[in-house]
Amino acid sequence: MDSLPQPRDDLRGLKPYGAPQIDVPVRLNTNENPFAPSEAMAEAVGRAVADAARDLNRYPDREAEALRVDLADYLAEESGVRLPSDWIWPANGSNEVMMHIFGAFGGPGRLAMGFAPTYSMYEQYARETFTTYRTVSRGPNFELDAAMVMAAMIGGSPDIVILTSPNNPTGTAMPLDVITATCAMATGVVVVDEAYAEFRRPGTTSALALVEANPNLIVTRTMSKAFALAGARIGYAIARPEVIDALRIVRLPYHLSTVSQAVARVALAHRGELQAQVELLRSERDELVRWLRAAGLSAVDSDANFVLCGRFVDRHRAWQALLDRGVLVREVGPEGWLRVTVGTPEENAAFRAALAEVFALDGMMEPVEGSAG
Numbered sequence: 496m497d498s499l500p501q502p503r504d505d506l507r508g509l510k511p512y513g514a515p516q517i518d519v520p521v522r523l524n525t526n527e528n529p530f531a532p533s534e535a536m537a538e539a540v541g542r543a544v545a546d547a548a549r550d551l552n553r554y555p556d557r558e559a560e561a562l563r564v565d566l567a568d569y570l571a572e573e574s575g576v577r578l579p580s581d582w583i584w585p586a587n588g589s590n591e592v593m594m595h596i597f598g599a600f601g602g603p604g605r606l607a608m609g610f611a612p613t614y615s616m617y618e619q620y621a622r623e624t625f626t627t628y629r630t631v632s633r634g635p636n637f638e639l640d641a642a643m644v645m646a647a648m649i650g651g652s653p654d655i656v657i658l659t660s661p662n663n664p665t666g667t668a669m670p671l672d673v674i675t676a677t678c679a680m681a682t683g684v685v686v687v688d689e690a691y692a693e694f695r696r697p698g699t700t701s702a703l704a705l706v707e708a709n710p711n712l713i714v715t716r717t718m719s720k721a722f723a724l725a726g727a728r729i730g731y732a733i734a735r736p737e738v739i740d741a742l743r744i745v746r747l748p749y750h751l752s753t754v755s756q757a758v759a760r761v762a763l764a765h766r767g768e769l770q771a772q773v774e775l776l777r778s779e780r781d782e783l784v785r786w787l788r789a790a791g792l793s794a795v796d797s798d799a800n801f802v803l804c805g806r807f808v809d810r811h812r813a814w815q816a817l818l819d820r821g822v823l824v825r826e827v828g829p830e831g832w833l834r835v836t837v838g839t840p841e842e843n844a845a846f847r848a849a850l851a852e853v854f855a856l857d858g859m860m861e862p863v864e865g866s867a868g
């Protein structure tokens with residue numbers, strides 16, 4: 496053969512998705528939990544993996560039954576919504592859960608809709624499943640109300656509507672009445688991506704409360720953020736068993752390894768110690784928002800473990816100036832804004848010190864206007 500084999504036409508010239516993984520002292524760019532698992536949890540993981548190893552000649556439990564029971568218990572405790580374990584579907588990160596959703600409910604000739612600015616991976620799930628993906632803009636402060644969702648859906652009824660709450664990269668949570676209204680109007684599935692749900696502020700309610708009453712609602716969650724388990728790749732969907740059955744059709748057989756299932760169960764058993772970290776991160780987040788505003792910047796209200804702030808005249812220059820000071824944040828969202836993940840108190844202090852230097856530089860900041868901050 497003379498020439499190299501070529502991938503599909505629609506993939507030519509594309510680059511793999513991913514935030515830069517740069518080794519600097521303060522990494523606040525991918526919304527990870529900054530706290531590593533405790534020594535006790537690391538040892539428990541080691542023991543569980545050793546036990547699982549004795550069985551590795553066998554394929555994993557295809558249905559991950561024990562893990563689903565543990566997840567159901569966790570959700571009942573976390574949000575007060577008790578659902579049977581067959582309403583829960585785990586996979587390798589909520590990324591894979593979303594691929595199952597797109598695989599089952601998207602596809603050629605089908606439409607998915609998201610509300611920008613939002614998580615850029617949705618576009619890739621659509622591309623890999625040959626689903627058409629359309630985004631509609633959020634309001635001036637990145638909010639989304641029922642009228643806006645309705646207006647967006649009038650043009651063509653989507654097979655998949657994605658409501659990200661809290662939204663990435665803005666941190667904006669969605670009121671339950673907007674989700675209820677969307678479910679009532681939608682002819683396809685409504686996915687509420689709750690990757691950051693555990694960080695929500697008091698008074699913000701999880702969409703889990705709506706799953707029982709809305710047969711077309713799917714809530715997705717992950718252990719990558721609040722559970723400090725990004726490296727293990729565990730996410731899950733919550734929906735009616737009929738919807739879960741559709742996801743089970745498109746999953747690859749034995750998709751979730753015995754080791755992954757065991758590690759996830761250990762992390763769930765240690766949720767007490769993780770909860771304390773979540774509390775700390777929430778109060779650090781609120782403190783960061785207050786500090787940014789007091790310093791004269793705009794900061795979007797956040798129910799997540801990150802804050803979108805600005806506005807910078809040239810955000811790439813600001814990003815680079817922070818990096819030069821050892822702090823890596825994310826250049827994402829609308830022009831002029833940067834997203835910073837809430838880190839440990841020390842990391843947040845380092846970010847504030849670096850940012851104070853950066854916005855003192857000439858011509859760095861746009862004057863604050865509007866009500867986002």
Ligand SMILES: *Cc1c(COP(=O)(O)O)cnc(C)c1O
Binds near residue numbers: 688719720725
């Ligand atoms: C981080 C994130 C996820 C989580 O992905 P995993 O595959 O579970 O690590 C999902 N949705 C959004 C909006 C995110 O920001």
